[in-house]
Amino acid sequence: MNEELMDIVCCPVDKAELELSVESRDDGEIVAGSLTCTECGTVYPIEDGIPNLLPPDMRETSA
Amino acid sequence: MRDLADRRGIETEIYEAAEDSHLLLEAARSEIEAKDLVLEVGTGSGYVASEIRDETGATVIGSDVNPHACRRARDLGIQTVCADLVAPFQDGVFDAVLFNPPYLPRVEMAARDDWVEDALTGGEAGREVIEPFIETVGRVLASGGAVYLVVSTLTGPEAVESQARSAGFEVQAVREASFPFEKLLVLELTPKRS
Numbered sequence: 001m002n003e004e005l006m007d008i009v010c011c012p013v014d015k016a017e018l019e020l021s022v023e024s025r026d027d028g029e030i031v032a033g034s035l036t037c038t039e040c041g042t043v044y045p046i047e048d049g050i051p052n053l054l055p056p057d058m059r060e061t062s063a
Numbered sequence: 064m065r066d067l068a069d070r071r072g073i074e075t076e077i078y079e080a081a082e083d084s085h086l087l088l089e090a091a092r093s094e095i096e097a098k099d100l101v102l103e104v105g106t107g108s109g110y111v112a113s114e115i116r117d118e119t120g121a122t123v124i125g126s127d128v129n130p131h132a133c134r135r136a137r138d139l140g141i142q143t144v145c146a147d148l149v150a151p152f153q154d155g156v157f158d159a160v161l162f163n164p165p166y167l168p169r170v171e172m173a174a175r176d177d178w179v180e181d182a183l184t185g186g187e188a189g190r191e192v193i194e195p196f197i198e199t200v201g202r203v204l205a206s207g208g209a210v211y212l213v214v215s216t217l218t219g220p221e222a223v224e225s226q227a228r229s230a231g232f233e234v235q236a237v238r239e240a241s242f243p244f245e246k247l248l249v250l251e252l253t254p255k256r257s
Contacts, residue, residue: 008152
């Protein structure tokens with residue numbers, strides 16, 4: 001994902017701001033890392049450049 | 064039912080672009096400008112999102128509940144988010160939101176229980192996904208923004224239109240195409256000026 005995406009995403013549950021943590025980048029793009037809600041603390045993974053911002057209760061069925 | 068689908072070479076993971084995708088593309092491309100920020104909900108293969116980006120120069124974000132679709136759309140260079148409709152997007156950010164939703168009424172005998180079935184069927188009336196979309200999409204629209212939504216005569220477009228009006232939108236059918244068993248419409252939803 002592109003870092004500019006931070007300007008338009010939020011926590012799907014409470015709409016609070018997310019904090020970005022980067023594990024790896026490729027050519028400026030964030031390939032792996034996580035987004036953590038600054039309000040409820042839910043952690044959303046970024047894998048293969050795609051942030052998974054499904055609410056936690058919908059995540060299980062999406063494997 | 065996955066075996067049968069496999070034997071017949073039927074796609075089970077991602078809904079491929081079809082007539083409804085083209086109609087949505089046609090409706091949206093004349094309205095979108097290069098400076099716009101666009102969201103395509105349920106981007107699927109990413110086809111509509113990438114065409115809109117290439118033809119208009121707009122920035123297009125794709126979202127899908129299906130991780131396979133997210134990966135495919137990303138391969139087309141679309142910035143993709145795995146999401147439930149518009150839930151993880153901030154208020155007032157998008158100039159246009161496009162959605163070609165699952166709108167067919169579910170038929171038990173044809174149930175396949177795979178990702179493509181999820182992409183096609185919207186519950187008993189075909190509106191199970193459209194209804195929460197209409198309830199929530201207004202929040203993420205920028206001022207002057209519009210929603211482009213595909214509906215079918217099989218879905219009960221009158222019910223969709225009346226729900227959109229109660230949710231505070233002006234509704235206009237901007238494209239129509241007739242097929243043997245249904246007519247497809249693209250509805251343009253714009254927030255009513257108050």
